[in-house]
Amino acid sequence: MTTVSPFAPFKAELYRFARRIRRRVSLAVSGEADDTFFDLRNLTTINRLFAEHGEVPLVLEPRHAEESVEDAAWFVLALLAGSKPVRDRFPRAISEGANGDFATWLTTAGADEFRLSPSAVANLREAFDAGYGPRGEKLLDIRFDLCREFPLALTPAHRGRLLDWFLRFGHDTDASLLDLFWHLFAIEETPDRGLVAMYLLQPEWQKEVPHALTIFGWDDFKRWLSNSLNFRCRWFRMASLEPRERPWDELALLVRAEPELRASFPREGDAKAIADWLAKQGRKVADPVWHSKLAEDIAAGLPKQSGINVLSLFRYTSGLQQAALGTVDALNGAGVRTELRDLPIPHKREVRDRRGLTGLERFDTTLIITGLDTPPLQAYHLASLHPQPGTFRIATWWWELEELPAAYQNIAQDVDEIWAPTTFIAKALKSLGKPVQAMLPGVRLPAFETLPKSHFGLSPTKFCFLFVFDMNSRMPRKNPLGLIRAFRLAFRRDEPVELVIKVSPQERFYPEWWAELRAAAREAGVKLIDRSLERGELLALMDAADAYVSLHRSEGFGLTLAESMLLGKPTIATGYSGNLDFMTTSNSYLVNYSRVKIAEEIAPYPRGSVWAEPDVHHAAMLMGWVYEHPAEARVIGERGRSDMKSLLSVEAAGQRMAARLAEIEGGSSQ
Numbered sequence: 001m002t003t004v005s006p007f008a009p010f011k012a013e014l015y016r017f018a019r020r021i022r023r024r025v026s027l028a029v030s031g032e033a034d035d036t037f038f039d040l041r042n043l044t045t046i047n048r049l050f051a052e053h054g055e056v057p058l059v060l061e062p063r064h065a066e067e068s069v070e071d072a073a074w075f076v077l078a079l080l081a082g083s084k085p086v087r088d089r090f091p092r093a094i095s096e097g098a099n100g101d102f103a104t105w106l107t108t109a110g111a112d113e114f115r116l117s118p119s120a121v122a123n124l125r126e127a128f129d130a131g132y133g134p135r136g137e138k139l140l141d142i143r144f145d146l147c148r149e150f151p152l153a154l155t156p157a158h159r160g161r162l163l164d165w166f167l168r169f170g171h172d173t174d175a176s177l178l179d180l181f182w183h184l185f186a187i188e189e190t191p192d193r194g195l196v197a198m199y200l201l202q203p204e205w206q207k208e209v210p211h212a213l214t215i216f217g218w219d220d221f222k223r224w225l226s227n228s229l230n231f232r233c234r235w236f237r238m239a240s241l242e243p244r245e246r247p248w249d250e251l252a253l254l255v256r257a258e259p260e261l262r263a264s265f266p267r268e269g270d271a272k273a274i275a276d277w278l279a280k281q282g283r284k285v286a287d288p289v290w291h292s293k294l295a296e297d298i299a300a301g302l303p304k305q306s307g308i309n310v311l312s313l314f315r316y317t318s319g320l321q322q323a324a325l326g327t328v329d330a331l332n333g334a335g336v337r338t339e340l341r342d343l344p345i346p347h348k349r350e351v352r353d354r355r356g357l358t359g360l361e362r363f364d365t366t367l368i369i370t371g372l373d374t375p376p377l378q379a380y381h382l383a384s385l386h387p388q389p390g391t392f393r394i395a396t397w398w399w400e401l402e403e404l405p406a407a408y409q410n411i412a413q414d415v416d417e418i419w420a421p422t423t424f425i426a427k428a429l430k431s432l433g434k435p436v437q438a439m440l441p442g443v444r445l446p447a448f449e450t451l452p453k454s455h456f457g458l459s460p461t462k463f464c465f466l467f468v469f470d471m472n473s474r475m476p477r478k479n480p481l482g483l484i485r486a487f488r489l490a491f492r493r494d495e496p497v498e499l500v501i502k503v504s505p506q507e508r509f510y511p512e513w514w515a516e517l518r519a520a521a522r523e524a525g526v527k528l529i530d531r532s533l534e535r536g537e538l539l540a541l542m543d544a545a546d547a548y549v550s551l552h553r554s555e556g557f558g559l560t561l562a563e564s565m566l567l568g569k570p571t572i573a574t575g576y577s578g579n580l581d582f583m584t585t586s587n588s589y590l591v592n593y594s595r596v597k598i599a600e601e602i603a604p605y606p607r608g609s610v611w612a613e614p615d616v617h618h619a620a621m622l623m624g625w626v627y628e629h630p631a632e633a634r635v636i637g638e639r640g641r642s643d644m645k646s647l648l649s650v651e652a653a654g655q656r657m658a659a660r661l662a663e664i665e666g667g668s669s670q
Contacts, residue, residue, distance in 0.1 A: 134352055136180040139175045152195075154194035199212055308338055310367045313345065315344065323369060339360070408432075422440065422556065451541075451543075480501050480503070558577075583640075587639045
């Protein structure tokens with residue numbers, strides 16, 4: 001019979017106490033004391049913080065995953081914080097996402113190991129798809145004050161302070177505590193421990209060490225940062241950089257950071273010539289893999305390829321986003337390399353992460369695609385991007401009136417050139433005093449699943465006219481009320497015809513306009529679709545309709561008009577403004593109009609400016625004709641599709657832009 005010593009519990013407690021003391025001493029010696037190091041991989045550390053703020057402690061309890069998707073997500077974090085074997089086995093557990101090895105294991109073999117119920121497994125799968133990380137990432141994207149207060153907020157040094165701030169004041173943000181923790185766990189999985197993420201949010205750091213995220217600048221960056229913040233500790237010394245750039249691009253960033261090297265850099269040389277040059281500059285690279293990849297870059301023709309940085313609203317679902325994505329698609333198709341930088345805005349529709357959208361000014365030319373209400377330097381500020389000197393800057397601005405208001409007359413002072421998407425916009429932008437290049441964009445429809453009318457609550461037996469618009473584009477300009485009047489003039493209520501208007505965003509943003517629209521639609525028997533649709537579903541709606549109609553008062557371009565024509569739909573629109581660059585009387589139906597002055601201020605459109613007042617009687621006649629002559633209308637629709645495929649092809653747009661970039665690189669400013 002084994003006798004248990006009465007001192008065993010005391011010895012066990014003493015052993016645990018000794019381990020805690022050893023850990024604290026180790027942290028203090030290495031510079032990772034509690035005031036400079038918040039350990040995400042320690043449940044005790046996390047729960048000590050939670051206790052200070054009255055939060056429920058984080059525990060590794062599998063049954064919690066059954067309760068909700070959010071509880072399942074907390075279970076995931078508790079598992080990673082509390083189990084070193086799991087962390088060691090899955091070092092990229094969070095950052096690999098829903099299709100990663102960890103998520104797969106946890107919902108299969110791991111589920112058996114932890115005896116997770118089917119409902120818990122279902123919650124875990126949803127948790128990995130719930131978008132917690134991007135919402136946490138967005139907190140610092142748009143809160144410049146936090147980046148100033150906690151310059152190392154995403155690193156072990158300041159994340160404890162960031163979490164403490166969030167637990168005190170975070171209720172005023174769009175992110176939840178879970179969002180922030182999920183993002184921090186993903187950052188912790190990188191060998192740089194969050195230094196790269198913070199560099200991308202700190203324009204001042206980018207200014208001081210422009211090539212920091214290269215093999216040449218990483219150590220320089222850490223030395224500068226250590227001296228600037230008077231900061232030294234073990235995790236910081238050990239932080240390493242994963243390659244972000246190809247070797248040729250690292251060289252380009254080095255030369256941009258140190259312009260004195262430009263004259264001697266062997267741009268036309270081979271890998272050996274560059275290796276010799278680096279050695280002569282005291283920048284010798286010992287890694288043979290790097291040199292091998294450099295040789296691949298040179299063989300692939302990277303030194304001879306044009307490149308451009310593109311700054312725009314890549315994550316915000318809007319016409320600007322589609323314009324930016326279409327531009328990048330066209331440039332890449334023409335063999336022009338792109339470095340993308342997202343311009344974040346505080347809107348809940350934006351929940352995607354910034355992966356692939358954190359580029360710096362790697363190339364000598366930058367294209368800025370924004371609205372006129374965002375001056376170039378403000379765009380850099382909002383994107384947390386330092387504008388590198390010596391960069392040729394191009395702006396693509398979308399505008400919807402014949403003239404620019406006086407408030408915008410100085411907006412071009414920080415750009416070298418303007419690319420105007422249409423001749424209508426080009427005429428308005430000429431007043432800015434900078435070279436204006438006509439640059440008709442390309443439009444490509446992504447693959448989407450076709451859906452029947454019934455999916456959208458539409459009648460399969462009725463002829464459907466569709467109009468799509470966004471309240472952010474200003475309802476008076478889009479003129480759905482005029483369209484509703486034209487529809488009622490064209491058709492009796494007993495005819496098998498319906499008008500459908502898809503509108504966003506939510507009603508709370510423009511309550512008065514929404515009230516007007518709802519009242520008019522209700523009185524006229526017009527169907528409103530006001531729920532959010534993904535891009536593919538929206539295109540399926542446009543494809544399900546029989547015809548598209550817009551009685552806009554002015555358009556800079558008219559993206560939905562171009563898309564409807566690419567779908568082969570008979571398209572009716574006001575015969576005025578930017579859409580005339582691709583709509584003609586032979587490929588569409590153009591509505592007569594009168595030029596009128598805007599009667600009241602509708603920001604950003606000043607009172608007294610000119611736009612069109614479409615003729616609702618002519619519009620009604622055209623709608624009636626399309627309905628009564630479906631075969632002839634289909635011929636016009638197919639002609640429109642054919643014209644769009646050539647005129648607005650992404651390939652043609654890419655060639656237009658590539659040709660102009662070649663001129664810029666050759667020194668032509670006109």
